[in-house]
Amino acid sequence: MIELDNVSYGYRGQPLFSQLSLELAPGSFHFLTGPSGAGKTTLLRLCYADLQAQQGQVRLFGKDATRLDRDAVALTRRRIGVVHQDCQFLDHLSVAENIALPLTVSGRVAEAAANLSELLNWVGLAEQAHQLPQELSGGERQRAALARAVIMSPDFIIADEPTGNVDWEMSQRLMTLLTELNRMGKTILIATHDLNLIRTIKSGVSARVLRLRGGLLDQAGAEL
Amino acid sequence: MKLVLDLLIGDAQSDRVVPPTGIAARLTVFVAGAMAFLAVLAVALTLTAARVADAWANELAQAATLRLPVGADDALVIAALNLLETTPGIASARVLSDAEQAALLAPWLGADIGLDELPVPRLIAIVAEDQGYDAAGLRARLTGEMPTAVLDDHGRWRAPLVQAASRVRLVGWFSFLLIVAAMAAMIVLAAHASLAAHAQVIRVLRLVGARDVYIARAFVRRFTLRTGLGAIGGVIIGLLALELLPDADTAGGFLANVGFEGAGWLWPLVIPLLAAIVGFVATRAAAMARLRDQT
Numbered sequence A: 001m002i003e004l005d006n007v008s009y010g011y012r013g014q015p016l017f018s019q020l021s022l023e024l025a026p027g028s029f030h031f032l033t034g035p036s037g038a039g040k041t042t043l044l045r046l047c048y049a050d051l052q053a054q055q056g057q058v059r060l061f062g063k064d065a066t067r068l069d070r071d072a073v074a075l076t077r078r079r080i081g082v083v084h085q086d087c088q089f090l091d092h093l094s095v096a097e098n099i100a101l102p103l104t105v106s107g108r109v110a111e112a113a114a115n116l117s118e119l120l121n122w123v124g125l126a127e128q129a130h131q132l133p134q135e136l137s138g139g140e141r142q143r144a145a146l147a148r149a150v151i152m153s154p155d156f157i158i159a160d161e162p163t164g165n166v167d168w169e170m171s172q173r174l175m176t177l178l179t180e181l182n183r184m185g186k187t188i189l190i191a192t193h194d195l196n197l198i199r200t201i202k203s204g205v206s207a208r209v210l211r212l213r214g215g216l217l218d219q220a221g222a223e224l
Numbered sequence B: 001m002k003l004v005l006d007l008l009i010g011d012a013q014s015d016r017v018v019p020p021t022g023i024a025a026r027l028t029v030f031v032a033g034a035m036a037f038l039a040v041l042a043v044a045l046t047l048t049a050a051r052v053a054d055a056w057a058n059e060l061a062q063a064a065t066l067r068l069p070v071g072a073d074d075a076l077v078i079a080a081l082n083l084l085e086t087t088p089g090i091a092s093a094r095v096l097s098d099a100e101q102a103a104l105l106a107p108w109l110g111a112d113i114g115l116d117e118l119p120v121p122r123l124i125a126i127v128a129e130d131q132g133y134d135a136a137g138l139r140a141r142l143t144g145e146m147p148t149a150v151l152d153d154h155g156r157w158r159a160p161l162v163q164a165a166s167r168v169r170l171v172g173w174f175s176f177l178l179i180v181a182a183m184a185a186m187i188v189l190a191a192h193a194s195l196a197a198h199a200q201v202i203r204v205l206r207l208v209g210a211r212d213v214y215i216a217r218a219f220v221r222r223f224t225l226r227t228g229l230g231a232i233g234g235v236i237i238g239l240l241a242l243e244l245l246p247d248a249d250t251a252g253g254f255l256a257n258v259g260f261e262g263a264g265w266l267w268p269l270v271i272p273l274l275a276a277i278v279g280f281v282a283t284r285a286a287a288m289a290r291l292r293d294q295t
């Protein structure tokens, strides 16, 4: 579904990682861990064509990401639900409108109403639907972001630190939502530096834990 | 047509994704209004100049005068009339009455002059047939038979007048083009400013899978409507301003009111439409160019 083949990326000539390979099979559940600044966000951005590999190849749904034109990038992103580290809401739209935004911009406004109430209930934001995003608590924002990520029923869901700024109980709830999605057959990739979180959830799903450190990606196991 | 309808009605939801713009929006309305105002005046002046010049040139082409010396006797006048009436291409010839001659001089000498006291030549008004007459031949004949008579066919006036009129027309249309170009440039600047102010909104829209045309449309729709509405306002004010210009004395077709006549009235309708089209094209080009540079 998503393949990284000997990918290198760095900022200002400084390589962050090089020759990194990764394959995310359909239906798999991956955690990406590593210290802050290791390049987790950068790696995720490569997966939804927000960045282009400087070397090597990223294949999204079988297509070389560098060969996608701007329209193709847009269409590819509709198939990937992303919970961004900083949520990325439009501040002048209500929570409900923000969640429905992917449908709106794909011209599927009519479907929004039907899916929306169900989704709002699922993430527990029915009450807050008409508030503005900046009026929500950290946990509510993360759940709204998750709702927006899944409203297009994407096969692939990426979450970047979805439990940052969120208390323990709320992060448990978010993780439960993500494992539910995985049981529905979605492919999940979650970046987090919170190992405790991984430990509590690992028993519930068959997740692989990848660790990015010093420019290298390896399987973590022993310390979990 | 569908495109125009889409543009006017739009889809409310897609319109909401870009927050209403502040200063760039109001500037666009103002610029479109001001430019439409100037465009109305430029077109009105150009059309009027063309109309007046045409009228003058036509009038001068058909009318000529034969001037007989001061104190010419009736025999000479009758001989002159005979000569003129037998010239092919001349429809009629008529001696101007004293009252008519006094009216011609009134602007210069006042209304209450006595013609008797002045050494005024006798004037014969000549009206040519449409195809005209042979002025050079007539002049040669007069030199032979009536050396004191002078034919004035206004040829000296006509050529420079027609030339001046065509220059005025050229300058007028050039001003109009400049106005349209200046408006396009200002709209491009405003669109760029608006797109820059909304960089973060555009980024979010791209992240959730919006195509460039979708994002561009939200901006293009606004700018097109604004330029169209601004231009309608400018045209209305321009027409009011033309109404306020003093009425010229149009008798004799020598002067004309600055304004629109007949088919010229299409222009006040065309200008807002043209402004909207310019707004559409300029914003779309600006938006697509800018989006291509933004991730």
Ligand SMILES: Nc1ncnc2c1ncn2[C@@H]1O[C@H](COP(=O)(O)OP(=O)(O)O)[C@@H](O)[C@H]1O
Pocket (backbone or CB within 6 Å): A011, A012, A016, A034, A035, A036, A037, A038, A039, A040, A041, A042, A043
């Ligand atoms: N746009 C950028 N320009 C320059 N440096 C960046 C940029 N984004 C990230 N970095 C740097 O790259 C490194 C990795 O960042 P990031 O991928 O966000 O790591 P993580 O998500 O693991 O904390 C950090 O040192 C960060 O400062």
Ligand SMILES: [Mg+2]
Pocket (backbone or CB within 6 Å): A040, A041, A042, A085, A160, A161
């Ligand atoms: Mg990060």
